[in-house]
Amino acid sequence: xxQLNQSxxxxxxxxxxxxxxxxxxxxxxxxxxxxxxxxxxxxxxxIALYKAGELTSNGRLTAQFGITxxxxxxxxxxxxxxxxxxxxxxxxxxxxxxxxxxGKGTKLTVNP
Amino acid sequence: xxxxxxxxxxxxxxxxxxxxFWCNPISGHNTLYWxxxxxxxxxxxxxxxxxxxxVDDSQLPxxxxxxxxxxxxxxxxxxxxxxxxxxxxxxxxxxxxxxxxEQYFGPGTRLTVT
Numbered sequence: 001x002x003q004l005n006q007s008x009x010x011x012x013x014x015x016x017x018x019x020x021x022x023x024x025x026x027x028x029x030x031x032x033x034x035x036x037x038x039x040x041x042x043x044x045x046x047i048a049l050y051k052a053g054e055l056t057s058n059g060r061l062t063a064q065f066g067i068t069x070x071x072x073x074x075x076x077x078x079x080x081x082x083x084x085x086x087x088x089x090x091x092x093x094x095x096x097x098x099x100x101x102x103g104k105g106t107k108l109t110v111n112p
Numbered sequence: 113x114x115x116x117x118x119x120x121x122x123x124x125x126x127x128x129x130x131x132x133f134w135c136n137p138i139s140g141h142n143t144l145y146w147x148x149x150x151x152x153x154x155x156x157x158x159x160x161x162x163x164x165x166x167v168d169d170s171q172l173p174x175x176x177x178x179x180x181x182x183x184x185x186x187x188x189x190x191x192x193x194x195x196x197x198x199x200x201x202x203x204x205x206x207x208x209x210x211x212x213x214e215q216y217f218g219p220g221t222r223l224t225v226t
Contacts, residue, residue, distance in 0.1 A: 004154075006154075031213040033213050033214075035217075040219065040220075040222075041219050041220075042116070042203050042205070042217030042218050042219050042220050043155065043203075043217050044217070045214060045215070045216070048213050048214055050213075088154050088155075090154070090213075092212060092213050098143070098160060098167075098168070098212035099157055099160070099168065099212075100157065100212065100213065100215065102154025102155050102156070103154055104152065104153055104154055105152070105153075105154055
């Protein structure tokens with residue numbers, strides 16, 4: 001089945017630093033999404049990307065849909081303590097499939 | 113607007129016992145999903161409903177898992193009998209038709225099987 005390779009697995013950064021994480025796949029996806037999950041909660045959608053090459057921002061978050069449609073990255077600028085959580089990438093296959101495939105997540109820790 | 117509601121939030125049962133989880137999606141969302149999330153992993157789809165029809169249940173272990181969405185609104189996921197390996201978080205999500213990427217998740221039910 002389709003798999004997403006998400007890296008890094010975890011990150012420990014200081015408040016104010018920028019963060020970058022990415023997802024790669026051997027499969028082509030029509031949509032890339034980035035979610036954040038806090039402890040004890042469900043994932044929350046941060047950014048959705050629908051076109052190859054698309055660069056989209058949501059506040060301090062910026063994500064890009066790779067040209068090959070097999071990868072995506074998420075950047076967080078000027079991190080703050082509330083950025084702590086697990087970030088998941090997810091890809092949606094085309095061809096009428098509505099299924100989302102999730103990566104294993106990047107656990108972000110921000111030290112004040 | 114209320115989000116996706118799930119209950120219970122936590123459940124502890126002994127193996128071989130039955131268990132059921134309930135989900136009420138966001139009003140107007142006709143697509144409903146049940147996911148399984150193991151510790152340290154991303155969510156994995158169990159079943160997807162379009163209204164009351166299960167359109168993708170290929171990942172649902174049908175020997176012990178069942179689900180229903182009788183009126184096309186709220187849904188129930190059942191496990192009978194539960195096994196130790198079923199301990200996980202069960203997430204429900206919903207979306208508008210054709211916007212499967214923009215799924216809204218509930219808080220999940222954390223199941224512990226002892």
